[in-house]
Amino acid sequence: MVTHKGAATVLVIEDNPITRKLFRVTLKGAGYTVQEAGDGHEALERARRSWPALILLDLRLPDMTGFDLAERLREFPHAAETPIIAISGLVSQAEQTAVNTGRFHGFLAKPVEPSRLLEVVAGYLQRPGMVSDTSGSLGRVLVVDDEPVQRKLTALRLGDVGYAVETAADGQEALARARHEPPDAIVSDVLMPALDGFGLCRQVRQDPRLKHVAVVLVSSAYVEEEDRALATRVGADAYIVRTPELSEVIAALATALLSERKPRSVVALEFLTTTHLQRVVRQLERQVAVAGTLARRNATLTAEVAALDGIGRVLSRTQDPNVAAHQVLATCLEAGGVSAGAMYFNRIDEPFALRASIGFGDGPGGAAAFFGYKDLLTEVVAQPAPVMVPSASVPDGVAREILDHAGVGRLVIAGIPVPGAPTGALVMAVPDAEDDPAEWLVFARTVGAQLGQAIALARTARTNELLLESTGEGIVALDVRGCVTFANQAAVRLLGRTAEEVKGVALHDVVHARPGEAHCAFEGCGLGTQLAGRGHFVEGSFLRKDGSQIPVEYDCRPIREGDLELGFVMSFRNISERQQAERLAIVEVLQRHQLRIKDEFLTHVSHELRTPLTAMREFTTILLDGLAGELRPEQRDYLGIILRNADELRSMIDDLLEAARSEMARLTVRPTRVALPVIIDEVIAHHAATARAKGIRLRTDLRSDVPPASADPIRVRQILGNLIGNALKFTPEGGQITVHARLAPEPGAVQVSVADSGPGVPAESVDRLFDYMYQGPNTVDLPRRGFGIGLHLCKDLVTRQNGRIWVDSAPGRGSTFCFTLPVHSAPPVTEAVPS
Amino acid sequence: MTAKKILIVEDDPDQRLAINVRLRSKAFATVLVGDGQAALSAARRERPDLILLDLGLPAGDGFLVLERLRAIPQLSGIPTIVLTARDAASSQDRALDLGAVAFFQKPVDGVALLAAIHQVLGDG
Numbered sequence: 001m002v003t004h005k006g007a008a009t010v011l012v013i014e015d016n017p018i019t020r021k022l023f024r025v026t027l028k029g030a031g032y033t034v035q036e037a038g039d040g041h042e043a044l045e046r047a048r049r050s051w052p053a054l055i056l057l058d059l060r061l062p063d064m065t066g067f068d069l070a071e072r073l074r075e076f077p078h079a080a081e082t083p084i085i086a087i088s089g090l091v092s093q094a095e096q097t098a099v100n101t102g103r104f105h106g107f108l109a110k111p112v113e114p115s116r117l118l119e120v121v122a123g124y125l126q127r128p129g130m131v132s133d134t135s136g137s138l139g140r141v142l143v144v145d146d147e148p149v150q151r152k153l154t155a156l157r158l159g160d161v162g163y164a165v166e167t168a169a170d171g172q173e174a175l176a177r178a179r180h181e182p183p184d185a186i187v188s189d190v191l192m193p194a195l196d197g198f199g200l201c202r203q204v205r206q207d208p209r210l211k212h213v214a215v216v217l218v219s220s221a222y223v224e225e226e227d228r229a230l231a232t233r234v235g236a237d238a239y240i241v242r243t244p245e246l247s248e249v250i251a252a253l254a255t256a257l258l259s260e261r262k263p264r265s266v267v268a269l270e271f272l273t274t275t276h277l278q279r280v281v282r283q284l285e286r287q288v289a290v291a292g293t294l295a296r297r298n299a300t301l302t303a304e305v306a307a308l309d310g311i312g313r314v315l316s317r318t319q320d321p322n323v324a325a326h327q328v329l330a331t332c333l334e335a336g337g338v339s340a341g342a343m344y345f346n347r348i349d350e351p352f353a354l355r356a357s358i359g360f361g362d363g364p365g366g367a368a369a370f371f372g373y374k375d376l377l378t379e380v381v382a383q384p385a386p387v388m389v390p391s392a393s394v395p396d397g398v399a400r401e402i403l404d405h406a407g408v409g410r411l412v413i414a415g416i417p418v419p420g421a422p423t424g425a426l427v428m429a430v431p432d433a434e435d436d437p438a439e440w441l442v443f444a445r446t447v448g449a450q451l452g453q454a455i456a457l458a459r460t461a462r463t464n465e466l467l468l469e470s471t472g473e474g475i476v477a478l479d480v481r482g483c484v485t486f487a488n489q490a491a492v493r494l495l496g497r498t499a500e501e502v503k504g505v506a507l508h509d510v511v512h513a514r515p516g517e518a519h520c521a522f523e524g525c526g527l528g529t530q531l532a533g534r535g536h537f538v539e540g541s542f543l544r545k546d547g548s549q550i551p552v553e554y555d556c557r558p559i560r561e562g563d564l565e566l567g568f569v570m571s572f573r574n575i576s577e578r579q580q581a582e583r584l585a586i587v588e589v590l591q592r593h594q595l596r597i598k599d600e601f602l603t604h605v606s607h608e609l610r611t612p613l614t615a616m617r618e619f620t621t622i623l624l625d626g627l628a629g630e631l632r633p634e635q636r637d638y639l640g641i642i643l644r645n646a647d648e649l650r651s652m653i654d655d656l657l658e659a660a661r662s663e664m665a666r667l668t669v670r671p672t673r674v675a676l677p678v679i680i681d682e683v684i685a686h687h688a689a690t691a692r693a694k695g696i697r698l699r700t701d702l703r704s705d706v707p708p709a710s711a712d713p714i715r716v717r718q719i720l721g722n723l724i725g726n727a728l729k730f731t732p733e734g735g736q737i738t739v740h741a742r743l744a745p746e747p748g749a750v751q752v753s754v755a756d757s758g759p760g761v762p763a764e765s766v767d768r769l770f771d772y773m774y775q776g777p778n779t780v781d782l783p784r785r786g787f788g789i790g791l792h793l794c795k796d797l798v799t800r801q802n803g804r805i806w807v808d809s810a811p812g813r814g815s816t817f818c819f820t821l822p823v824h825s826a827p828p829v830t831e832a833v834p835s
Numbered sequence: 836m837t838a839k840k841i842l843i844v845e846d847d848p849d850q851r852l853a854i855n856v857r858l859r860s861k862a863f864a865t866v867l868v869g870d871g872q873a874a875l876s877a878a879r880r881e882r883p884d885l886i887l888l889d890l891g892l893p894a895g896d897g898f899l900v901l902e903r904l905r906a907i908p909q910l911s912g913i914p915t916i917v918l919t920a921r922d923a924a925s926s927q928d929r930a931l932d933l934g935a936v937a938f939f940q941k942p943v944d945g946v947a948l949l950a951a952i953h954q955v956l957g958d959g
Contacts, residue, residue: 607920611847614942618853621945627860650942 011052013043026114040064059088083124139184144174171195185214205235214256325356345424371405386414414448496544511542709821727756753818761809770795842883844874871895890919901933
């Protein structure tokens with residue numbers, strides 16, 4: 001007998017190559033020697049050549065059932081000592097019963113976790129036979145159970161705890177063993193053939209040699225009050241409902257062994273017998289009902305959960321969609337213990353294109369064309385329920401042909417519903433041994449639906465990922481301690497660090513604590529309280545890796561799932577630009593407010609100054625018109641002087657207000673394309689009346705090649721108006737004013753000049769003429785002065801439009817005021833050339 | 836033929852007088868008031884042939900007076916010339932929309948105003 005793990009050979013009989021590979025890799029990794037067989041005949045051949053220490057046997061094989069194979073393996077010598085462990089995905093009722101009848105030592109439900117596989121295999125190989133070694137120091141326990149897996153599990157578990165364990169398969173055997181050598185305790189199943197647990201307990205209590213033995217009864221089903229009462233009457237120390245880890249059994253056993261044993265009174269036999277029988281029948285009925293359906297549902301659910309779990313794992317791990325499709329299909333098939341299947345998805349260019357196929361042939365009429373009946377997939381997917389082939393839903397001839405081509409006895413087809421996306425279909429071969437196709441329809445539908453959900457989920461996950469990485473908002477996930485578990489690209493960029501530098505560290509330490517300083521760099525730091533989840537945006541400042549600070553706006557909210565707080569999510573953005581804009585906006589509002597007040601003030605002043613002046617002029621005119629009686633010539637002259645001065649005063653007030661308004665409107669020089677001749681003509685027309693009244697000739701000299709200027713037309717009008725107004729003031733009656741427009745001597749500029757025949761400007765004044773408040777030389781014969789604002793304003797306006805202004809003048813030769821403006825450099829409009 | 840009657844609505848007494856002297860010199864009958872309220876009662880009472888209306892008035896500005904005049908059937912037909920110190924073009928548009936026949940920006944040239952009055956009254 002092989003007892004050493006290093007030399008142990010395990011025979012794996014499994015037709016699904018994926019499962020086989022999983023077992024091989026797992027077992028070899030643990031040091032076992034592995035032999036593999038894909039079907040019954042190969043298994044028998046291998047067993048003949050070299051008998052293994054343990055056999056793992058898939059119940060569904062292509063050439064014979066697992067049960068038949070087990071029977072034949074049992075005929076080999078040493079077979080009695082060799083554990084045979086059954087493996088199955090979906091367990092049918094027949095299989096369930098067969099497994100329970102003891103042809104197998106153990107049972108493993110698919111999918112088999114590698115750790116579980118090793119645990120079970122090691123359990124059987126290290127404790128060969130049915131009896132544990134005698135190292136048990138806590139006492140000898142006789143485990144009685146007719147169900148081999150339960151018996152084995154209980155024996156192993158109690159052995160682990162430290163008992164020396166013997167086993168018996170039913171009450172009669174147990175009683176015989178106990179009488180032969182009384183154990184310290186008996187742990188017995190209630191429902192057993194020949195002699196059940198209650199009966200065994202009563203017999204033990206009635207045997208003088210055994211009546212002190214502790215008895216723990218174990219039931220696999222729900223225990224009613226009457227069962228407990230009966231257990232007490234037959235003298236059991238405890239009555240426990242079995243749980244997988246047997247913790248309550250172990251606790252009850254310990255209590256029973258430690259408590260002082262006293263003989264128990266035995267209740268009247270006939271009463272006991274009646275009650276006993278009733279209870280046993282009840283237990284039996286219940287257990288059959290529960291075990292049958294539960295085991296089956298459990299197996300289906302296990303397979304479904306395994307499929308979903310596998311699908312999720314594959315999709316989260318695999319980037320290549322084709323590889324993912326194959327692995328997902330493999331996972332589904334493995335979970336169902338199926339050896340052949342295919343997966344189809346609608347593509348734009350091909351409905352139900354084959355995406356993955358395992359176990360089917362490739363030839364014509366193969367899986368790619370769904371065995372020549374691809375239209376059937378469309379029909380099936382349109383229906384709510386999966387379809388079995390053969391069944392009433394498929395014409396006999398069609399079904400036969402499909403199954404022939406597929407090389408299987410039965411197929412189940414289920415839709416893969418993906419919301420808002422092309423639909424697909426899942427096809428699985430159904431093992432011939434299967435006695436309940438309805439189970440398969442449910443399984444196929446569930447897996448199909450889960451596949452669809454998983455695909456939708458994967459798409460959503462990908463969309464979410466793209467959203468997170470595309471947004472400009474920094475998004476950081478924190479665990480409950482405030483440590484970063486995720487940071488999107490924007491967050492990493494805003495913090496001026498790499499993703500690795502941010503991950504896992506406490507956010508506050510990264511953004512709010514200077515290196516080497518224990519305390520937060522920020523007074524009244526809100527980040528700590530934010531982590532408690534106040535959930536509103538606050539403004540603050542974050543440190544970047546280089547030590548600089550960025551002004552941010554951030555919001556931190558708890559991530560909750562139900563009542564559970566998983567952590568926090570913080571979103572933040574750089575608000576330096578916004579703050580700048582806000583500052584500018586405030587400045588602009590203030591400026592606009594100031595301007596409005598100034599404007600109102602000017603309007604008011606203008607009204608107040610002009611009103612009395614108007615009255616003065618009006619009444620002077622009335623007097624001059626003789627409306628208040630005849631005037632003497634002297635009176636008429638004096639009134640004329642009043643009128644002239646009133647006019648001058650009004651003109652000065654107008655200048656003053658205009659200057660003030662221009663000053664106020666400083667911000668508004670908006671260059672555009674300006675046709676200078678048009679503006680010059682307008683301004684000339686405006687002053688024509690005044691010029692005529694003074695007998696001054698006002699003319700223009702405009703070159704036809706003058707290009708448009710880049711300037712603010714309002715400002716150009718203002719400059720020209722000022723210069724022409726000045727010229728009119730200083731030019732004596734009968735004089736001449738000429739406005740020229742031509743290309744400037746410097747490139748890219750146009751020049752406008754206003755030449756008068758006035759007295760001219762002395763050399764010492766020329767440079768100061770454009771100064772603020774300069775009032776000209778103290779020359780007595782000049783007709784009048786101004787405020788010294790107009791020319792200063794012209795210079796300011798010309799300069800701010802990237803031009804220059806100057807005067808050419810000499811006393812007695814008149815003055816020529818010139819200014820330039822840049823040429824408008826818009827690309828010329830291309831015109832269509834007529835053919 | 837009886838003299839045409841002109842209602843002068845102007846809050847500044849000097850300007851009111853100046854206009855009055857001008858109009859009287861041309862043999863118009865004049866009625867002088869200094870605010871909007873008085874303008875409406877005078878218009879009702881005197882039924883002038885023409886109204887010279889300053890827009891900036893105490894007790895209801897010129898626009899309000901214009902609106903009221905238009906709403907009273909017996910007065911709605913009286914031609915009204917608007918005078919104003921306001922320089923916004925919108926004032927002019929609004930006054931003309933409200934039925935004013937002419938608009939003068941102050942300071943008003945007396946001669947030009949007389950010409951307009953003659954034109955409106957159709958006896959130039």
